[in-house]
Amino acid sequence: MVRLQRKIAVVGTGYVGLTTGACLAALGHHVVCADIDANKVDRLGRGHVDILEPGLDELVNRGLTAGNLEFVVGATNAVSPETEVLFLCVPTPMGADGSADLRAVESVLAEVGDMLPSGCAVATKSTVPVGTADRLRHMVNVPIVANPEFLREGSAVDDFLHPDRIVVGSADREAAQRVGDLYAALQAPTLVLDAASAEMVKYAANCFLAVKLSYVNAIAQLCDRVGADVREVTEGMGLDPRIGRSFLKPGPGWGGSCLPKDTNALLHVAEQAGLDFALLRSAIEQNVRQQEDVIDRIRQACDGTVRGARIGLLGLAFKAGTNDLRDSPAIGIANALVAEGAEITAHDPAITGELPGMRLVDDPYEAVKGAIAVVVLTEWPEFRTLDWTKVAELMDGFTVVDTRDLLDGDDLARAGLRWKAIGRRC
Numbered sequence: 001m002v003r004l005q006r007k008i009a010v011v012g013t014g015y016v017g018l019t020t021g022a023c024l025a026a027l028g029h030h031v032v033c034a035d036i037d038a039n040k041v042d043r044l045g046r047g048h049v050d051i052l053e054p055g056l057d058e059l060v061n062r063g064l065t066a067g068n069l070e071f072v073v074g075a076t077n078a079v080s081p082e083t084e085v086l087f088l089c090v091p092t093p094m095g096a097d098g099s100a101d102l103r104a105v106e107s108v109l110a111e112v113g114d115m116l117p118s119g120c121a122v123a124t125k126s127t128v129p130v131g132t133a134d135r136l137r138h139m140v141n142v143p144i145v146a147n148p149e150f151l152r153e154g155s156a157v158d159d160f161l162h163p164d165r166i167v168v169g170s171a172d173r174e175a176a177q178r179v180g181d182l183y184a185a186l187q188a189p190t191l192v193l194d195a196a197s198a199e200m201v202k203y204a205a206n207c208f209l210a211v212k213l214s215y216v217n218a219i220a221q222l223c224d225r226v227g228a229d230v231r232e233v234t235e236g237m238g239l240d241p242r243i244g245r246s247f248l249k250p251g252p253g254w255g256g257s258c259l260p261k262d263t264n265a266l267l268h269v270a271e272q273a274g275l276d277f278a279l280l281r282s283a284i285e286q287n288v289r290q291q292e293d294v295i296d297r298i299r300q301a302c303d304g305t306v307r308g309a310r311i312g313l314l315g316l317a318f319k320a321g322t323n324d325l326r327d328s329p330a331i332g333i334a335n336a337l338v339a340e341g342a343e344i345t346a347h348d349p350a351i352t353g354e355l356p357g358m359r360l361v362d363d364p365y366e367a368v369k370g371a372i373a374v375v376v377l378t379e380w381p382e383f384r385t386l387d388w389t390k391v392a393e394l395m396d397g398f399t400v401v402d403t404r405d406l407l408d409g410d411d412l413a414r415a416g417l418r419w420k421a422i423g424r425r426c
């Protein structure tokens with residue numbers, strides 16, 4: 001019989017930690033979330049969620065009102081003699097050599113390692129290199145369970161509450177099962193594995209997605225060269241259930257806080273293990289070339305050089321539905337254009353404030369004013385329905401580079417604009 005109400009500590013309140021904490025509270029568990037940022041903890045405690053994640057705000061406030069979700073400063077304050085599972089949701093950024101930097105994970109374990117009650121388990125949600133759970137075992141007096149998350153930014157709450165699978169892994173299978181039982185109400189297939197396999201599932205899945213995207217981005221470029229249309233090509237590919245329809249959309253390159261970091265980390269793991277993972281390395285290189293290709297298309301739209309050219313950017317976040325700029329291809333492309341002497345005005349519905357080298361504006365029409373070329377870099381749906389006649393009047397040039405294949409080319413043509421999408425017959 002699975003006990004429904006459990007006492008849980010979650011360390012780290014980024015989009016993974018906060019989603020985990022708020023969703024586990026929604027499932028009826030008692031959750032204490034800890035962060036080292038006192039200001040953030042204070043705001044969360046008053047129900048203010050700064051991450052743009054649909055449904056998260058509501059769940060946090062529901063948990064606070066119900067009294068089964070709390071926020072505290074510091075990991076040690078999240079642990080009590082009743083804690084049954086402590087989740088590690090702290091960042092594991094890319095270190096200088098491409099490997100995952102585990103300092104945050106290690107520092108939390110050093111703090112709480114000998115405070116955890118017996119019968120408790122530590123669950124790692126942070127993406128950690130294969131072998132980490134076993135390697136860190138000596139730092140705590142309880143089992144470590146790898147429990148990777150498969151949450152996409154922008155749909156993290158929905159992904160948490162409707163998972164494809166729950167993966168838990170540990171040398172202590174009984175502890176792994178206990179962590180898996182926390183999700184019993186979600187009725188997803190649960191895989192109880194050894195720790196290394198569970199850790200590997202996460203990397204193998206994210207890197208597969210990155211390889212898939214690099215492949216489709218290269219196919220899009222090839223379509224341009226041979227006169228095929230990538231939308232039709234990917235439709236034909238996607239109907240094969242072994243390939244599937246999702247993750248087949250070409251773009252300015254994949255980014256965000258996960259795929260770039262995880263591909264580099266797995267490459268590093270492979271190197272350490274003596275395997276030349278050329279396929280993965282080449283997917284990473286293709287992603288760099290994809291951004292260079294977009295920059296080249298923008299140069300062409302500006303008659304060969306962007307020096308002194310005014311360029312309007314629509315979208316900066318690494319994908320729509322988030323306000324996350326981490327490893328966003330849009331930022332890489334904008335910075336390269338600035339370095340070449342372009343004058344950039346950018347608009348993103350989820351980004352306000354200031355960004356170095358460019359003018360950030362609240363109104364998309366302001367972003368396109370006087371532009372030689374306009375570039376769509378994030379697939380925000382509202383860009384589709386812009387008044388393109390008005391855009392054409394405001395622009396100085398007439399090319400719109402649509403890196404997300406978002407817009408309706410006919411709408412743009414009617415407004416007298418030239419639509420350029422990667423791999424599309426324009």
Ligand code: UGA
Binds near residue numbers: 152
């Ligand atoms: C990714 C994985 O999809 C999640 O399963 C995983 O849990 C998460 O990383 C993580 O490791 O935490 P996320 O980074 O939120 O999620 O974003 P994705 O939706 O995977 O998009 C990644 C990049 O691929 C974005 O830059 C996006 O614009 C790009 N993309 C995605 C495309 O260019 N085309 C597509 O068809 C799909």
